Amino acid sequence: DSSSHRVIDPIRNPESDFSMGAKKGSRFVAERRNREVVKSKMQETAELNGTAIGQVMGVSEGKKNAVTIDSAHADQAKVSETFSEIQAARRSLPAFKVRSELLQIIRDNQVVIVIGETGSGKTTQLAQFLREDGYCQEGHMIACTQPRRVAAMSVATRVALEMDVKLGREVGYSIRFEDKTSECTEIKFMTDGILLRETITSSTLEKYSCIIMDEAHERSLNTDILFGIFKNLLFARRDLKLIITSATMNAAKFSQFFGSAPMFTIPGRTFPVQTIFSRHPVSDYVESAIVQATKIHLSTPITSGDILIFMTGQEDIEATCEGLHEKLSEITARKKLESSNLSEVDDILILPIYSALPADIQGRIFVPAPNKRKVVVATNIAETSLTVDGIKYVIDCGYSKLKVYNPQIGLDSLQMVPISMASANQRSGRAGRTGPGVAYRLFTEDSFFDDMYVQTIPEIQRTNLSNTLLLLKYLGFSDLMSFPFVDPPPEQIMLSSLFELWTVGALDNFGNLTKLGRQMAAFPLQPALSKMLLNAAQSGCSEEVLTIVSMLSVPQIFYRPKERQEESDQARSRFFVPESDHLTLLNVYAQWKANNFSSAWCRRHFLQFKSLQRAKDVQSQLSMLMERKSVPIVSSGTDWDVIRKCVCSGYAHQAGRLSGLSKYAHLRNGMEMRIHPASALFGSGDLPSYVIYHEMLLTTNEYINMVTAVDPFWLMDYGLLFYNVSRRKEDEEDITLYAEDRRQPPKDSIDLEIERAVMKKEQV
Numbered sequence: 001d002s003s004s005h006r007v008i009d010p011i012r013n014p015e016s017d018f019s020m021g022a023k024k025g026s027r028f029v030a031e032r033r034n035r036e037v038v039k040s041k042m043q044e045t046a047e048l049n050g051t052a053i054g055q056v057m058g059v060s061e062g063k064k065n066a067v068t069i070d071s072a073h074a075d076q077a078k079v080s081e082t083f084s085e086i087q088a089a090r091r092s093l094p095a096f097k098v099r100s101e102l103l104q105i106i107r108d109n110q111v112v113i114v115i116g117e118t119g120s121g122k123t124t125q126l127a128q129f130l131r132e133d134g135y136c137q138e139g140h141m142i143a144c145t146q147p148r149r150v151a152a153m154s155v156a157t158r159v160a161l162e163m164d165v166k167l168g169r170e171v172g173y174s175i176r177f178e179d180k181t182s183e184c185t186e187i188k189f190m191t192d193g194i195l196l197r198e199t200i201t202s203s204t205l206e207k208y209s210c211i212i213m214d215e216a217h218e219r220s221l222n223t224d225i226l227f228g229i230f231k232n233l234l235f236a237r238r239d240l241k242l243i244i245t246s247a248t249m250n251a252a253k254f255s256q257f258f259g260s261a262p263m264f265t266i267p268g269r270t271f272p273v274q275t276i277f278s279r280h281p282v283s284d285y286v287e288s289a290i291v292q293a294t295k296i297h298l299s300t301p302i303t304s305g306d307i308l309i310f311m312t313g314q315e316d317i318e319a320t321c322e323g324l325h326e327k328l329s330e331i332t333a334r335k336k337l338e339s340s341n342l343s344e345v346d347d348i349l350i351l352p353i354y355s356a357l358p359a360d361i362q363g364r365i366f367v368p369a370p371n372k373r374k375v376v377v378a379t380n381i382a383e384t385s386l387t388v389d390g391i392k393y394v395i396d397c398g399y400s401k402l403k404v405y406n407p408q409i410g411l412d413s414l415q416m417v418p419i420s421m422a423s424a425n426q427r428s429g430r431a432g433r434t435g436p437g438v439a440y441r442l443f444t445e446d447s448f449f450d451d452m453y454v455q456t457i458p459e460i461q462r463t464n465l466s467n468t469l470l471l472l473k474y475l476g477f478s479d480l481m482s483f484p485f486v487d488p489p490p491e492q493i494m495l496s497s498l499f500e501l502w503t504v505g506a507l508d509n510f511g512n513l514t515k516l517g518r519q520m521a522a523f524p525l526q527p528a529l530s531k532m533l534l535n536a537a538q539s540g541c542s543e544e545v546l547t548i549v550s551m552l553s554v555p556q557i558f559y560r561p562k563e564r565q566e567e568s569d570q571a572r573s574r575f576f577v578p579e580s581d582h583l584t585l586l587n588v589y590a591q592w593k594a595n596n597f598s599s600a601w602c603r604r605h606f607l608q609f610k611s612l613q614r615a616k617d618v619q620s621q622l623s624m625l626m627e628r629k630s631v632p633i634v635s636s637g638t639d640w641d642v643i644r645k646c647v648c649s650g651y652a653h654q655a656g657r658l659s660g661l662s663k664y665a666h667l668r669n670g671m672e673m674r675i676h677p678a679s680a681l682f683g684s685g686d687l688p689s690y691v692i693y694h695e696m697l698l699t700t701n702e703y704i705n706m707v708t709a710v711d712p713f714w715l716m717d718y719g720l721l722f723y724n725v726s727r728r729k730e731d732e733e734d735i736t737l738y739a740e741d742r743r744q745p746p747k748d749s750i751d752l753e754i755e756r757a758v759m760k761k762e763q764v
């Protein structure tokens with residue numbers, strides 16, 4: 001099946017309407033990145049200023065009346081939703097009407113696929129039904145997995161509210177580095193990644209009586225892997241119930257995978273949605289969305305319904321929120337001059353939602369806001385994971401950010417790609433939940449048919465699998481080619497991911513886990529980071545590297561409010577360690593620690609207190625893990641070179657050589673890369689000859705972010721597999737590293753398992 005082996009190709013037809021939009025769209029973001037280097041998260045900003053969110057979205061004092069979220073009002077609304085009202089709302093959900101049939105079919109079968117419209121109550125009700133049916137007896141728990149952290153937290157909060165219990169007690173959640181459960185937890189929401197990790201310590205998942213794999217149609221990498229693991233586990237645990245919930249797409253495939261498991265459809269009612277395509281290609285979808293939302297808002301009564309805008313990520317969401325606010329304030333100001341009647345633009349609530357946004361801010365999208373129109377600006381999380389009631393208008397930019405791995409050059413990147421037809425239809429459908437709706441698509445009908453895939457390519461077929469394969473090896477799946485995949489990943493990705501594990505020393509020449517590989521698998525970190533950490537333990541700087549790794553695991557550290565950009569840039573630059581962003585992070589943390597982890601100190605220095613606090617949590621979690629695994633935590637004191645060397649050990653495969661004005665050439669593939677404007681190295685007149693980087697952002701330019709200067713000889717030490725060195729003369733200072741073309745294992749050290757598997761495949 002060639003289509004399932006295709007790596008995503010975002011812009012297939014460079015002449016098409018859509019790809020023009022794509023280029024402009026990403027250029028827009030690239031420009032925005034340049035201008036607004038460090039964008040802050042709204043909640044921390046709110047916290048820092050002690051103000052309401054309206055103000056945070058770049059709203060200056062004078063203008064804030066136009067769009068302000070009245071938090072006191074919101075709290076009241078929440079409180080006023082009484083327990084009996086909540087129960088009444090529960091009873092009105094489609095899932096409630098089929099409760100007993102659903103429980104019966106689950107009693108009768110080990111695996112059941114539950115299909116239902118978004119908002120029918122699958123996520124919030126299923127676990128509660130099961131608990132009421134006695135599945136939590138004898139200390140057993142019900143697990144419900146979510147592909148996204150945001151969803152895990154918000155749904156747990158909702159279910160705790162519905163059950164009238166304190167979050168973290170009977171109902172809790174667990175996401176990476178954050179566990180809000182306790183001894184008495186009966187229903188546990190968690191990311192699918194956490195459940196996958198739990199199979200390491202408990203291969204039969206003994207404590208669970210039921211596992212609900214929610215949003216399975218999203219085909220997240222971890223969900224797909226868990227499916228393969230369950231295939232065996234279900235034999236070992238005959239008492240375990242597996243419930244897979246899915247939108248209609250993929251449901252039959254899952255049923256087939258689990259031996260024709262029964263499919264149960266929750267009957268639901270949806271209303272017709274009129275879809276309106278853009279007549280011409282859209283050059284800037286943020287601007288178009290703002291215009292469209294303004295039009296809707298000004299031309300329809302606010303009681304007619306709320307607006308949901310789909311954007312690709314935090315940056316364009318914030319840009320849309322700010323732009324919409326600005327536009328409406330302008331109109332308000334103009335109206336103010338003309339008449340005293342302002343009501344029609346005062347009544348709007350602009351609510352962003354994306355994964356990096358803290359849970360309490362996310363929760364606001366669910367709070368009823370009488371006499372106001374909500375405009376929710378969201379990533380594809382609102383496609384199926386979260387349901388906001390009362391949406392009548394959908395505006396769809398037509399793109400999403402996808403992690404895409406290119407096995408030829410061994411690079412993972414976040415790319416802006418057109419969504420699939422299935423996603424576009426799912427997005428439009430959000431307008432027809434409570435009544436007939438309208439969906440405005442910011443792309444042409446031609447591009448819908450010509451440029452969009454029918455279905456989104458599952459993550460397992462488009463991402464780097466090295467982390468996952470390491471885990472599977474650790475779990476004892478030695479022959480990965482025979483692992484029961486729902487859809488197998490392309491062979492090229494398998495080979496290149498295994499190769500990467502081999503190059504970092506996690507696999508030996510026979511494809512078996514090395515001692516280092518076993519140690520790496522124990523850490524919930526990318527191979528590069530766990531290698532760095534383990535290496536640091538031997539080099540005597542694991543305390544420092546632990547801090548760096550923790551700081552790399554949290555969202556934005558620096559805070560850059562729009563009105564005080566210069567001031568905040570200056571504050572930020574005072575922390576810079578000129579040759580390294582990694583050391584800069586270490587420096588920030590060290591100073592924060594020296595100031596008793598103070599939040600006032602953070603405020604003064606334009607740092608995100610919440611992020612630092614989270615880094616501190618991550619650090620303590622990781623240090624417990626290190627202790628358990630007998631990995632020593634040692635400090636190198638004032639020697640920071642050894643730290644840079646350890647950082648280099650993790651990233652030797654992601655290195656560049658200076659090749660022009662603030663430009664680097666990728667050492668392995670020659671790709672041109674620029675230093676990200678947020679980097680400590682940006683704008684330096686004296687750039688180092690060699691650097692390694694933590695991540696690459698692909699827009700119209702390729703930016704590298706989190707950069708550290710390295711000695712080419714270190715690259716030789718750690719990247720011996722790729723690099724060779726040329727010297728113009730013996731013992732001359734001036735050397736040049738060049739890459740050997742070793743993207744496949746050299747012939748004499750072939751991964752036998754791969755070879756075998758490839759042969760097996762060819763025989764079939």
Ligand code: CDP
Nearest residue numbers: 118119120121122123124154158366387389
């Ligand atoms: O999972 P599914 O899409 O079938 O529905 P759900 O997420 O269980 O949502 C059922 C109802 O609960 C919807 O009306 C949501 O608006 C509501 N809900 C909520 O009020 N707050 C949440 N955090 C999640 C859901």
Ligand code: MG
Nearest residue numbers: 122123384385
């Ligand atoms: Mg759901």
